[in-house]
Amino acid sequence: MPIHDQGYRRYGGGKDARGQAWLVIARAGIKTMVARRLFLALLLVSWVRFLYECIRVYLATNFGQFSVLATTAQTFREFLEFQEVWVFFITIYVGAGLISNDRRANALQIYLSKPLTRFEYVAGKAATLAVFLLGVTWVPAMLLLIIQGLFAGSFAFVREHLFLLPAITVYAFLQVSLATFAMLALSSMSKSARFVGIMYAGLIFFTDAIFAMLKFLVKASSASLVSPTQNLAQLGDVIFRVPPRHDTPAVASLLVIVFLLVASIVILERKVRGVEVVA
Amino acid sequence: MVESSPSSETPSADAVVTLDGVSVAYGKALALREVTTSFRPGAVGLLGPNGAGKSTMIKALLGFIRPTEGTMRVLGLDVTTSPLEIRSRIGYMPENDGHIPGMNAVSFVAYCGELAGLRPVDAMQRAHEVLYYVGLGEARYRNVETYSTGMKQRIKLAQALVHDPDLLFLDEPTNGMDPKGRDEMLALIRDLGHNKGVNLILCSHLLPDVEHCCEHVVVMDKGRIATQGPIEELKGPKGHVFEIRAKDGHDRLVAACRAAGFECHETDQDVMRVFVPEGLGARDVFALAAREGLQLRHLRPSLPTLEDVFAKAVGDS
Numbered sequence: 001m002p003i004h005d006q007g008y009r010r011y012g013g014g015k016d017a018r019g020q021a022w023l024v025i026a027r028a029g030i031k032t033m034v035a036r037r038l039f040l041a042l043l044l045v046s047w048v049r050f051l052y053e054c055i056r057v058y059l060a061t062n063f064g065q066f067s068v069l070a071t072t073a074q075t076f077r078e079f080l081e082f083q084e085v086w087v088f089f090i091t092i093y094v095g096a097g098l099i100s101n102d103r104r105a106n107a108l109q110i111y112l113s114k115p116l117t118r119f120e121y122v123a124g125k126a127a128t129l130a131v132f133l134l135g136v137t138w139v140p141a142m143l144l145l146i147i148q149g150l151f152a153g154s155f156a157f158v159r160e161h162l163f164l165l166p167a168i169t170v171y172a173f174l175q176v177s178l179a180t181f182a183m184l185a186l187s188s189m190s191k192s193a194r195f196v197g198i199m200y201a202g203l204i205f206f207t208d209a210i211f212a213m214l215k216f217l218v219k220a221s222s223a224s225l226v227s228p229t230q231n232l233a234q235l236g237d238v239i240f241r242v243p244p245r246h247d248t249p250a251v252a253s254l255l256v257i258v259f260l261l262v263a264s265i266v267i268l269e270r271k272v273r274g275v276e277v278v279a
Numbered sequence: 280m281v282e283s284s285p286s287s288e289t290p291s292a293d294a295v296v297t298l299d300g301v302s303v304a305y306g307k308a309l310a311l312r313e314v315t316t317s318f319r320p321g322a323v324g325l326l327g328p329n330g331a332g333k334s335t336m337i338k339a340l341l342g343f344i345r346p347t348e349g350t351m352r353v354l355g356l357d358v359t360t361s362p363l364e365i366r367s368r369i370g371y372m373p374e375n376d377g378h379i380p381g382m383n384a385v386s387f388v389a390y391c392g393e394l395a396g397l398r399p400v401d402a403m404q405r406a407h408e409v410l411y412y413v414g415l416g417e418a419r420y421r422n423v424e425t426y427s428t429g430m431k432q433r434i435k436l437a438q439a440l441v442h443d444p445d446l447l448f449l450d451e452p453t454n455g456m457d458p459k460g461r462d463e464m465l466a467l468i469r470d471l472g473h474n475k476g477v478n479l480i481l482c483s484h485l486l487p488d489v490e491h492c493c494e495h496v497v498v499m500d501k502g503r504i505a506t507q508g509p510i511e512e513l514k515g516p517k518g519h520v521f522e523i524r525a526k527d528g529h530d531r532l533v534a535a536c537r538a539a540g541f542e543c544h545e546t547d548q549d550v551m552r553v554f555v556p557e558g559l560g561a562r563d564v565f566a567l568a569a570r571e572g573l574q575l576r577h578l579r580p581s582l583p584t585l586e587d588v589f590a591k592a593v594g595d596s
Contacts, residue, residue: 007412007470008408008409008412008440008470008471008475009408010443010475010476011397011401011405011442011443013397013398013401014398014401015367015395015396015397015398015442016396016397016398017396018363018367018396020396021394021396024390024393024394025394028379028390032381097380101380101381102379102380104380105376105377105378105379105380105424106373106375106376106377106378107377107378107379107380109343109371109373109375109377110371110373110377110378110379110391110438111394112341112343113341113366113369113370113371113373113439114366114367114391114394114395114442115363115364115366115367115394115395115396116363116366116394117363273343274338274341274342274343274344275338275343275344
């Protein structure tokens, strides 16, 4: 008689309500990434600018001779713009394999045979990437706003620049959404994470190069429409109430961003399926 | 399978799966053609040659593919309107290798359990249990990507079982396994179907696998149901089966047998299986050969097998 029966037993426990699967996917994705030392190093490095800004705020608020470093709305604009470098690297590091690795390992049929929708699957994958991206954009920017108040001993700056709260939020979420969905769409199109990373980098650099070339040729910056990065920068200027850097109307830039988001979602809708039907 | 008569295709009330006039098309190619059938509780085999539409049927039942017409019900629920409820009560073992990259076996199976709604602690406990059950207890901390083909088959079964489904879809579960591993896998499937109260549909083109695990069978060919019913009944005692070999004139013997109303199936060697109708026997086979001037070098009584049922059904269809 065995001490412990290792045969199959029916499960008598409870089950969670449906609709939580995206959280399971996001949690697993985040856990996998955090377990990588290289990625942790990347995350740490991405917060260096935040530390620099903190020191700057401290000096400007506590020492008169550093008043030239005083925080303005432009500070937050510049901070988020600088963080785009880390958005780029984290998007490639985390996002490239999110769906492509699942496609390579035929995991989609496993996922979609469980009680979760394709939307939940994409939401879980998007959340994995978005959490890290918000962690290097929205979170430090908001913290910086709070720290400014704490170091200054009053929240007068925040009250005077109340628009910064929605501005930081809107811009950071726009930045993160575009990177997340563009990367997920690319990731759903290939079985190689490496190739996806190259495609994403190519998309960013190639469109920027075309913009630079057109700008040089036509001597006008309205060609910024061809570059997602430049459209985002143009919108950022408008959101943070600083003079726009390009001749392009902000609405046109917004439309380009919306188009890219919609195109990414359409690609995901077509590619994320339990079976790939080649008619 | 509900029907006792192979020709009957009427859905039954106690069936775990029913299909009513289901057609599935890949572009212009029809993979399922107005299929009407039902699968009774227990272990049911879904047999058919490659391209018969078995996997397509399973994928349609999972909601991966939308039929162009017809209705499907799984465990009494409509596939179109309640796909998530169905998927929470079924387990699917896909034909191709499939795993979540970068996970060890126990994390992978527990993760699948969580995706199916199990709480993390329960999922982990179940993962350990089912991994022991499928024979991967000692290898459960190894990365799935380092597994052999046989181990990958077992882990696919484990992930399908972790949330304790009421119905299992097993798509070619013994693919790529060595004989020992195959026997063990079949023993597991048989145990699940016969001793553990799990309903299962075993989709395979390997007749011995189905014969070993199932009492009922649905045979498909070219997107249609070729025959269906209890295996014993389909093999039915409606005459005698002989394995025969002629010295020369193999083709003449086949033609003569067929002309006399005997059903002949070729085997992989020069032996053929002849089905002699009730009331006739070995003497009649010898007499037939004598009339044709042929020498029979081998005649051995045999038993009808699922292979015969399959060959007949596929031949008929």
